[in-house]
Amino acid sequence: MEMQTELVERAMRGNHEAFAELANGAWAKLYGTAGLILGEHGAAQEAAQAALIRAWRDLPTLRRPASFDAWLYRLVINACRDEARRRARVREIHFEGQEPVATADPFAWLAERDELDRAFTRLTPDQRAILALVYYRGLTVPEAARVIGAPLGTAKSRLHRALEALRAALAAEGRPGIEQESGA
Amino acid sequence: MSGPDDLEQQLAAYLTSRAPTPPRGALEALLRQTAGQPQRRRGRAFAAAGWRGLGAVAAAAALIAVVAFGSGLVPSSFAPGAGVTPTPTLSPTTIVLPVPIREKAIAAEAETIFADRLRALGIGTFTASIGNDLQFSFVLPPTVPAADVAAVLHTAGHLEWLAWPAGLPVPDVGHPVPAGIPVLFDQSRVLAATLASPPNQAPPALVVQLQLDATAASALADYTSAHIGGPEVLALDGTVLAAPIIESPSSGGDVTISWAPANASLSPAALVAILRSGPLPAGWITPCSGAGCPSLAPTPAGSASPSPTPVASATVACGGLAAEDCPAAAQAALAAVAGQAMTPTRVELGSGVFCPTPDFDGRPIPNTSCPSTVVAPPSGATWIGHAVVSFATSSDQAYIDLAKDPSGIKAVLVAIGPPPPTPLPASSTGP
Numbered sequence: 209m210e211m212q213t214e215l216v217e218r219a220m221r222g223n224h225e226a227f228a229e230l231a232n233g234a235w236a237k238l239y240g241t242a243g244l245i246l247g248e249h250g251a252a253q254e255a256a257q258a259a260l261i262r263a264w265r266d267l268p269t270l271r272r273p274a275s276f277d278a279w280l281y282r283l284v285i286n287a288c289r290d291e292a293r294r295r296a297r298v299r300e301i302h303f304e305g306q307e308p309v310a311t312a313d314p315f316a317w318l319a320e321r322d323e324l325d326r327a328f329t330r331l332t333p334d335q336r337a338i339l340a341l342v343y344y345r346g347l348t349v350p351e352a353a354r355v356i357g358a359p360l361g362t363a364k365s366r367l368h369r370a371l372e373a374l375r376a377a378l379a380a381e382g383r384p385g386i387e388q389e390s391g392a
Numbered sequence: 393m394s395g396p397d398d399l400e401q402q403l404a405a406y407l408t409s410r411a412p413t414p415p416r417g418a419l420e421a422l423l424r425q426t427a428g429q430p431q432r433r434r435g436r437a438f439a440a441a442g443w444r445g446l447g448a449v450a451a452a453a454a455l456i457a458v459v460a461f462g463s464g465l466v467p468s469s470f471a472p473g474a475g476v477t478p479t480p481t482l483s484p485t486t487i488v489l490p491v492p493i494r495e496k497a498i499a500a501e502a503e504t505i506f507a508d509r510l511r512a513l514g515i516g517t518f519t520a521s522i523g524n525d526l527q528f529s530f531v532l533p534p535t536v537p538a539a540d541v542a543a544v545l546h547t548a549g550h551l552e553w554l555a556w557p558a559g560l561p562v563p564d565v566g567h568p569v570p571a572g573i574p575v576l577f578d579q580s581r582v583l584a585a586t587l588a589s590p591p592n593q594a595p596p597a598l599v600v601q602l603q604l605d606a607t608a609a610s611a612l613a614d615y616t617s618a619h620i621g622g623p624e625v626l627a628l629d630g631t632v633l634a635a636p637i638i639e640s641p642s643s644g645g646d647v648t649i650s651w652a653p654a655n656a657s658l659s660p661a662a663l664v665a666i667l668r669s670g671p672l673p674a675g676w677i678t679p680c681s682g683a684g685c686p687s688l689a690p691t692p693a694g695s696a697s698p699s700p701t702p703v704a705s706a707t708v709a710c711g712g713l714a715a716e717d718c719p720a721a722a723q724a725a726l727a728a729v730a731g732q733a734m735t736p737t738r739v740e741l742g743s744g745v746f747c748p749t750p751d752f753d754g755r756p757i758p759n760t761s762c763p764s765t766v767v768a769p770p771s772g773a774t775w776i777g778h779a780v781v782s783f784a785t786s787s788d789q790a791y792i793d794l795a796k797d798p799s800g801i802k803a804v805l806v807a808i809g810p811p812p813p814t815p816l817p818a819s820s821t822g823p
Contacts, residue, residue: 224427235419240411257422264426286810290787324406344407
């Protein structure tokens with residue numbers, strides 16, 4: 209942790225190599241989190257890139273280097289929100305050009321459509337965000353609350369509702385052994 | 393029944409297996425981009441003359457940076473040895489282009505042509521979007537020649553060979569062609585436009601080779617035979633692109649164009665891209681196509697048009713601020729962001745102030761001073777409230793504290809950043 213704090217401090221002073229090292233360590237998880245929330249490769253890339261660009265630009269304004277991780281994940285959650293909102297209101301045209309399109313679609317798993325996939329898809333982006341932070345990123349609920357900028361009680365409630373919604377969706381899929389519960 | 397622990401365990405494994413992997417090279421490209429970008433410095437900035445001064449300096453710099461289209465473009469056969477390849481510069485990731493018309497069919501056709509031009513520049517993947525605010529937003533890869541992109545997005549693409557009247561002076565390159573000059577043929581007669589690098593040329597340079605159809609080749613042969621010593625004038629969008637002196641008759645329908653060193657705004661690659669796609673539809677109005685077009689300059693990601701909207705055009709919500717303070721407070725807030733190169737669209741005023749806490753999240757506290765007194769009002773002034781300024785093409789907002797003294801209202805820019813977290817929209821794309 210001390211090493212990361214030192215890197216953050218160097219990056220805050222404009223050392224791009226230090227920032228690159230921080231970005232390398234965080235990139236896969238940032239991208240994965242954005243992908244789970246937004247569910248689409250292009251959107252995930254936009255959000256993850258926007259978060260890192262903002263991170264580099266705004267690093268000198270970070271007051272506590274130790275809070276870098278939470279701050280970075282807040283940036284990616286905000287970027288996901290912006291991207292989701294933008295895609296909801298903008299008619300978007302994707303052009304495929306001369307560059308070869310990658311054959312290995314990182315989102316090919318979306319086509320598998322098993323029960324959990326379908327259930328997770330039914331959640332709101334808000335619910336996917338809290339689940340991704342806690343069960344993918346491994347944050348505690350208080351840490352996740354700090355990232356999403358919500359009081360602890362709100363985060364707990366959101367997590368509970370997300371799990372309930374997931375459970376209900378699984379029950380609706382007729383998944384054996386899953387019943388809708390009334391409590392956590 | 394499956395208990396919560398079971399589901400949570402399944403969920404952790406599921407999310408880990410389902411989280412997408414970033415594409416190879418994406419981070420490296422991103423880091424190359426950020427390496428060239430400045431960081432925002434911490435600190436507060438007082439509004440008033442300082443920001444206005446910065447805005448004026450930025451505007452002057454933008455105007456100085458504007459380069460006229462088409463200057464110095466000369467056919468190589470008449471200017472041997474002249475030619476440089478414009479140096480590609482790092483591009484921003486987003487270029488905003490106003491859609492100047494409301495006819496959907498025309499906008500769609502223009503969109504297709506822009507796509508063709510960007511492909512011709514070798515830009516394989518990009519996104520164009522039309523929002524409710526009638527503008528294209530082109531999100532481009534980090535490393536593209538920004539000048540080329542700007543050129544292809546702002547050139548209608550009407551290339552004409554003119555039958556220049558004997559004795560009529562030819563305007564300088566880049567200047568408008570007088571009305572009434574007969575046209576020999578136009579770009580519709582160009583069968584192929586290719587980039588080439590002539591051997592044994594020092595310094596190495598790219599040229600554009602055009603292949604004309606038989607009709608144009610014949611017309612050009614006839615014209616050049618009859619006008620030895622006269623100008624062969626090519627016009628692009630009504631301005632002189634090149635006007636070499638005819639030394640010998642043209643034959644075969646092949647034309648080579650090379651670049652004079654002074655030309656840095658329209659590269660050979662950009663001209664080829666424009667010619668390959670054909671001109672923009674007749675109903676399309678190129679927002680600005682000549683010298684003095686600051687709006688042509690690409691803008692950084694998340695930034696608005698570099699042509700700032702007049703202060704008066706932003707809407708103002710007075711909120712909890714005293715009504716008599718509202719106009720002056722709004723003006724002070726807008727002055728505080730005048731140096732941000734973003735177009736303010738809305739000013740929301742209210743009571744309470746923003747405190748620059750370590751994890752500043754854009755929420756004002758209800759009283760008029762920060763609990764830890766980390767921010768003090770300007771000398772002799774007292775805090776009266778806050779302002780939040782929204783911008784045209786960025787979700788960022790400016791968070792400003794407002795103070796009042798006998799001379800008026802002063803604005804203190806606390807931060808520019810994303811809005812406070814709010815629930816995600818339920819209608820967004822799902823996996």
